[in-house]
Amino acid sequence: MSKLERVGKKVIVRPYKKSDYKAWREAYLSISLKPKNKWDITTSRDESNLGKSDFLKILSGQKKNRDDDYFFDFGIFLKNGTLVGGVSIMDISRQVFQNAYLGYRIFNNHWGLGYGKEGVKLALELAFKELKLHRLEAGIEPSNKRSISLAKAIGFKREGYSKKRLFLRGKWLDMVLFVARSEDFGIEWKPLKQKKMVRF
Numbered sequence: 001m002s003k004l005e006r007v008g009k010k011v012i013v014r015p016y017k018k019s020d021y022k023a024w025r026e027a028y029l030s031i032s033l034k035p036k037n038k039w040d041i042t043t044s045r046d047e048s049n050l051g052k053s054d055f056l057k058i059l060s061g062q063k064k065n066r067d068d069d070y071f072f073d074f075g076i077f078l079k080n081g082t083l084v085g086g087v088s089i090m091d092i093s094r095q096v097f098q099n100a101y102l103g104y105r106i107f108n109n110h111w112g113l114g115y116g117k118e119g120v121k122l123a124l125e126l127a128f129k130e131l132k133l134h135r136l137e138a139g140i141e142p143s144n145k146r147s148i149s150l151a152k153a154i155g156f157k158r159e160g161y162s163k164k165r166l167f168l169r170g171k172w173l174d175m176v177l178f179v180a181r182s183e184d185f186g187i188e189w190k191p192l193k194q195k196k197m198v199r200f
Contacts, residue, residue, distance in 0.1 A: 003130050004072070006122035011115050012077045013087060013122040015066070016059055020075065020083065025050045027083040031107045069094070072131065076106070076119035084110040087123040089131060098134035098189070100127065102180075120154050128182040132192045135182075139165055139175035151178040155185065 005014035016024065028050055065071035072089040085106035092100040102123070106116040127133045138156055140147045152158075156178035164172035182189045 004066075004074075004126060006125055007079075008118045008122050010078070010113075011084065011119050011122070012079060013074045013119050013126065014077070015062060015073065016055075016075050018056070018059065020077075020081075021052055021055045023077070023081050023083040024055055024075075027107060030109055072126075074123060074126070076115060078115075083107075084115050085119065087119050089123065089127050089133070089136070092131070092133070094192070098132070098191075100131075100133050100136055102127075102136045102138045116150055117153060120150070124154070124180060124185060125187075128185060128187040128189070132190060133182070134189045136180045138178045138180075140178060141173060142176050148176065148178075154180070156180045157184070 002014060005012065029047070062071075062073045065073070070092055072092075074087050074089075075083055076085040076087060077083055085104070087105075088103040090101045090103055102120070104116060104120050104123070106119075124136065127136055137159075138151050139162065140151060142161075157180070159177045159179045162175045162177055165175040166173050
C-alpha cells in the first residue's frame with residue numbers, strides 16, 4: 001500500500017491510478033444529470049470529455065501538483081473499485097504556517113451512506129501523518145447545514161466567520177471557517193525538511 005493511501009471500513013482514499021480509468025468514466029456517467037442542491041457540483045460530464053486521453057491529462061496534472069507539494073487530489077473508492085467521490089488537500093502553505101484547505105465531494109448518487117465522513121477522516125490522517133501539515137481549514141457557506149454537520153462530526157472546530165471570502169457562482173460569498181489541527185487528533189506534528197526561506 002502506498003503511503004498516500006488509507007483503507008477504512010467502507011472506503012479507500014488514494015490518488016488516482018491509470019487502472020482507475022473505467023471506474024472514473026462510469027462514475028461520471030452515472031451521476032444524476034440534475035444537481036440536488038446549489039452546492040452539488042458533481043454533475044455528469046459529456047461523454048466526449050470522458051476519453052482515456054482526458055483521464056491521463058488529469059493524472060498528469062495531479063502528479064505535478066503533488067510533486068510541487070501544492071495540491072493533493074484523492075479519489076474516494078469503495079472496496080469493489082467504484083469511485084464515489086473525492087477529497088482534496090489544497091493550496092498548501094509551508095514555512096511558518098503548515099496549513100492547507102480541505103475540499104470534499106461525494107457524487108450525488110452515493111449521498112447519505114457515510115462515505116464522505118469516513119473519506120474525510122482518512123484524508124485528515126494523510127494530511128497530518130504523511131504530508132506533515134499542522135492545520136486544515138474548511139470554509140463552508142453558513143446555510144450549508146449538511147456540510148457543517150459533517151465537519152463537526154469529523155472533529156473540526158468553528159474558528160470564525162469570514163465575509164466575502166470566496167468567489168463562487170458569480171459572487172463573493174461569506175464562509176464559516178472550521179479548523180482541524182494535528183494535535184486535536186492525537187498526532188504530534190513533525191516538520192518536513194524544507195528549503196530555507198530567503199529573506200530580503
